[in-house]
Amino acid sequence: MASSEVPSVMMGESERAEKEAFRHSLEKVIIELCDNEPERLPRVSLESFGSFRSGFANAGSDMDLVVVLQDGTPYTACFSLLEDDLPRLLEKRLLQLGYGARLLTRTRVPIIKICEKPDEGLLDKLREEREKWDALPIDEKYPHLHAEEDAVEEESPTAGADDAKADHKPQTERTSKPSVEKYTALLPAGADGGNQDAPVSINGQATKQLPARPHRSGNPKPWTRERKAGLLDFPKSGIGIQSDINFFNPLGLHNTQLLRCYSLCDQRVRPMVLFVKSWAKRRKINSSYSGTLSSYGYVMMVLHYLVNVAQPPVLPNLQAPWRPNRSCTPPGASTTEVDGWIVDFWRNEDEILGAVRNGQLSQNRESLGSLLLGFFEYYSSQGYGPRFQWMQDVLSLRSPGGLLGKAEKGWVKAITEEGEGKKVQHRYLFCIEDPFELSHNVARTVTHQGIVAIRDEFRRARRILLAVGHGQDPPDGHLLDALVESEIPEDSRAASDNKATHSDNAVNGSVHDITQKLDAMKLHNKGTVGQNKRNHSNGLRPTAPPSQPLNLADNEAFPALGGRFGKANGNGKVQKANVSEISGDRAKAYLEEVKRKKADADAERTATGAAEAVLGDD
CATH class of the missing domain: 3.30.460.10 (Beta Polymerase, domain 2)
Structure with a gap:
């Protein structure tokens, strides 16, 4: 095949x-x-x-x-x-x-x-x-250049990692509004399964959860693996x-x-990568636009398998210090720093080709077909051999063994980063660490629908290959059959949109109530913010004000919406503007942004649970 x-x-x-x-x-x-x-x-x-x-x-x-x-x-x-x-x-x-x-x-x-x-x-x-x-x-033309003039930048301790470049796809969303993410706690989270009566903490103050609001997660728009082309998209x-x-x-x-050098290490690497990319394209699971994985991500999955799972290994780890002989360029000789990241790997093509001719790189003699079967088995998380754990593992090509834990990386919760009029979402349902930019998840575009589709396609591929290997007719068609998705009727799309609109109308009542409260809000934690600034300059961690019971008659118990966030700095921390009181009209405008962001947050908070429910049934 x-x-x-x-x-x-x-x-x-x-x-x-x-x-x-x-x-x-x-x-x-x-x-x-x-x-x-x-x-x-x-x-x-x-x-x-x-x-x-x-x-x-x-x-x-x-x-x-x-x-x-x-x-x-x-x-x-x-x-x-x-x-x-x-x-x-x-x-x-x-x-x-x-x-x-x-x-x-x-x-x-x-x-x-x-x-x-x-x-x-x-x-x-x-x-x-x-x-x-x-x-x-x-x-x-340049909405991100018009920040509030009185904004004072300060570091945010909750900034996410810098967004990455591996897939080069537009996964951000323009917004000309100031960032209001930290105030989404003003809107209830009961819809995502949390305790509606439990208190939440805003700027260190314990506040009572507001009544639950309707949300869109119950009536999502139909998801397809292939995004419908827009008017300006190229055919x-x-x-x-x-x-x-x-x-x-x-x-x-x-x-x-780095990838080129891996392709030179063994003649099976290139055809295996091309086959997997062709399979992913035909099965419509290679679109970072639609919530699945980029082609670069599949290349990393193949290399991880050939370096760390196949036995004996098909490929050496080119980022490891090992060299086949003393005449090769020693580790560290070509080290360079690029955009703050250390780049060091065995990159001499002539030396690699010489080692291949001398049979010094691999003792693995498996056929391409056998390697492909092992590849699909590993990522299907089925069978008796090594299995990739989708909800726990991070593919890390640079690391010995090729795997890290999500908790070890801190990649356990979706993060939204804003700056210069852009919003970047970092998802960690499926995790592939970039070989050099270690804060970048190559699979950050994968949504909960996407990860389920990818895992299911690996299982389908395994079933087909096992059936063919036993001389049986494959139960799910040919491995490379192109997936054809049914067209979603326009009336179905309209019905979904109407449900979402009805949900929004219901939300407006809650938003109106909150707006009335915001009209009289004043900042309550100025003293703590000032102390935190002094602590930060001394290298100390910011401290939260002591928790106090909620006084419903105290209008100062709620913070006012304020200045916009700035852009992320080189350390992955976001500069944010000072929080200041604003008028009710502007608060209403910002609350529209809060609604949108809350809907996004609802979907993200349920993503891990939804994926675990399906992916955890191994």
């Missing part, structure tokens, strides 16, 4: 040559723009990375590109979204030249999605969208070569080189 499938999905040399020529064309456009603005724009080159460079690219896949400073130091090439900076200038110029171009601004860093030959309708829509942005007033075919240009990805080139 693999021997017939892999050649059909492997990218050929002619396709590689066409894409390389396209890269050169795009690079010329960028160099021309930079040469026209030498005072403001640096000299750059455009380099490929990702699967196109590592050797794991399937036929017809997109090409990932990154802008790199020509002095060889890509780590400071961080471009803004201002109108006269390179991302906006390049998008405009590409549209003028007839390419399809769309700048994604809700990603961690700017990314331009490009297609070589858009049809006339798509090109017109993309140009119209850019013209609409050009016509916006300044405050709407899968018919528009020439497609590419993503990243404007800041300091670790991407090193990740790519």
Whole structure:
């Protein structure tokens, strides 16, 4: 099966040559723009990375590109979204030249999605969208630059880890409102299974839980593995070569080189990765947009199995200090620091190929088919051999044994991080640690529906392979049968939306009551905040004020909504604005944001329980 499938999905040399020529064309456009603005724009080159460079690219896949400073130091090439900076200038110029171009601004860093030959309708829509942005007033073009003038930044002890770059997909959500996440405790959490009568703590003060409010979790919109394409989304075919240009990805080139070196270590690695990627695509579980896993995540899963589970190992751990002989580059000789992270692995391709020829890297002689069966068994969590524990384990390619615990990493609860007008959700239902950026979960896009779909597909694959191995007809069709999802009727979508609207109307009553209270609120913990600032400057942990019984007649028992959060710093901590009192009208606007965030929080709080209920039935 693999021997017939892999050649059909492997990218050929002619396709590689066409894409390389396209890269050169795009690079010329960028160099021309930079040469026209030498005072403001640096000299750059455009380099490929990702699967196109590592050797794991399937036929017809997109090409990932990154802008790199020509002095060889890509780590400071961080471009803004201002109108006269390179991302906006390049998008405009590409549209003028007839390419399809769309700048994604809700990603961690700017990314331009490009297609070589858009049809006339798509090109017109993309140009119209850019013209609409050009016509916006300044405050709407850059909403994140208009923070409250009296905001005072201070560190937040609850900031999440920095968002990551492995999948390069827009998983954030723009918001021009100040952050109100810490005040969602004002709205009850009874809907997610908590004790509605139990007190909650806000700024260290014990407060009585408010009456439970309706929520959307009981009437969710139907979920599909493949997201319905939007008006500006590129079609899968018919528009020439497609590419993503990243404007800041300091670790991407090193990740790519690591994967390339693994592909050179054994001739079974590349076909196994290509087969698994093709399987995941046909079964529609490879979309970070829809809540499943990126292709990069599946590559990491394959490498983990070949390094740590297969016996004897198919691959060595290239981040370990082991070398096959003394002539190899010693550990630490090529160590570098990139964006604050240590990068060190055995990266000399000639040395790796020499060790392969001498038979020094692996004693494993399993067939590709046997390795694939073991791979699917391991992640199905069934059978008698080693089993991956979806709810407890973190895949960690760098670590001896390849696994860490979620509790050990602190990856046990979903975290939302906000800054510069963006919201980034860090989910930890499925956990794959990036080889270098250790705070990044490669699988952060996986939702509770997604993790169940992925696990179920592994179990289906195992059933099929075992049946074929015993000479039986597989019970679930062919392993590589394409999954066809039924179209969701529009009336079903409308009914779901109506239920959600009804729920929102019910919520408005609770929100109105809270708004009346907020109109007279005043900050109660100024003394504690000041003391915490002094403690922080002395290296001490912030202290909470003593818990006191709730006085319902005391209007100062509730905090007022205040300034917006700032962006995350290099240590993964978020700078937040000082909390100050606001008027009732603005509180109402902020409470609309609270409603949205509370609905998101309800879904996230139930995700782990929902996944455990299904994944725990091994």
